Amino acid sequence: MALLAHQLKTPLSTINALAQGLMRRADRLSTNDIRGRAEKIWRASLRLDELIETIMSYTRASAGGIVLNPSEFNPDDLIRRICREQGNQEPERPFHLDIQDLPDFIVGDPILLEQAFVIILSNAMKYSPPDQPIGIAARTEEDMIRITVVDKGIGVSERDLPFLMQPFFRGQNAKNLPGTGLGLSLAWHILKLHGGGLDIESEEGRGTSVTITLPETNITGFSYTI
Template sequence: MDRVALLAHQLRTPLSAINALAQGLIRRADQLSTHDVRAKAEKIWRASLRLDELTETILSYSRATAGGIVLNPSEFNLDELIRRVCREQGGQDPSRAIRLQLRGLPAMVIGDAILLEQALVIVLSNAMKYSPPERLIEITARRRAGMIRIVVKDQGIGILERDLPFIMQPFFRGQNAKKLPGTGLGLSLAWYILKLHGGDLEIESHEGRGTKVTMIVPETNTTGLSYSI
């Protein structure tokens, strides 16, 4: 499957779900209970969130390859950003347990809050996607020597050892993840965002035992660096 076909396929999946559910509501509106309507509406909402996530990733990747992403640095509270992302992503899967340990973070950091939030959403949504809903996801953040390390650790399917060297290449998907939804663009985009900040992205994983992704970002970045995907 070529890259364009892959993207089209990934976009069609949530669109098909939205279409089918909406038609079901129209045809059976007078036969459905309030509970049934709410359940179908929630499924439509989740599919629309997935579609929005895919669209934003594809658009951001296109801007990155064209050199169109630049930092818009400002002061922001990283603790609040991390908590908000966890709250919003967790709201999409209320049964999911997410444990937060945020210690010693500065009151303010300087960077592009919108881009860093996008990178964290990518990493956390991957952890949720590739691990069973009953498995805990742990997020820790620490400051060390002017750098902040945000670690997202899951207990999911993990990454095959032979796939690890390629996992951040655009469009690459691990052998054990190909049946799950995804474009293979997320991690490369998150890496790109962190590199622009003068940081990095590190991945440790074991098949069947989970994955640990470490986002490294400096406390202060006002200019950004030039990187290409």
């Protein structure tokens, strides 16, 4: 709880300080200054919203409260839209997409799968320098879709790698970076509900590769508890 409180307090403090500065100095700030501070407030609010959503989703998952609402959707469109939206948060970062031969439609819960993919992609962005590229590759193999996200970030030590999907666990080299340690556990849970999986390969100081596996069709879902 102390970790969660600290993570929530950080963006709140940023929003508070910037908003007070705007109120005190509004008549002396240029349009560019106001725009820049407003953007920082917006980004801090996005971070806060992400933290709250992750905590709420994890709470539902740990209580068995996440239920699939399956429908048909186009996986190519979903992947490209998420990459575009995440890329808008860091316009200078290169995204390399390599998406080939995906089916026109698969069956699953697109909202939950989007949440899982956003967690993985935002981790790749968070733990790598903003000028370093992120690669996203997607293929179909034996009725399974494989989506791999590769970054050139801080990576994970061999010692920490087996524990990454445990709730609240954070690697030693990520202790000073924002995060709750819940994201990967939640993403793993969502993919297990779909009959899929999550695999991580990493080397400290050289980057991380995260692979999502997902069946083309899953209507009933599976039961997994975090």
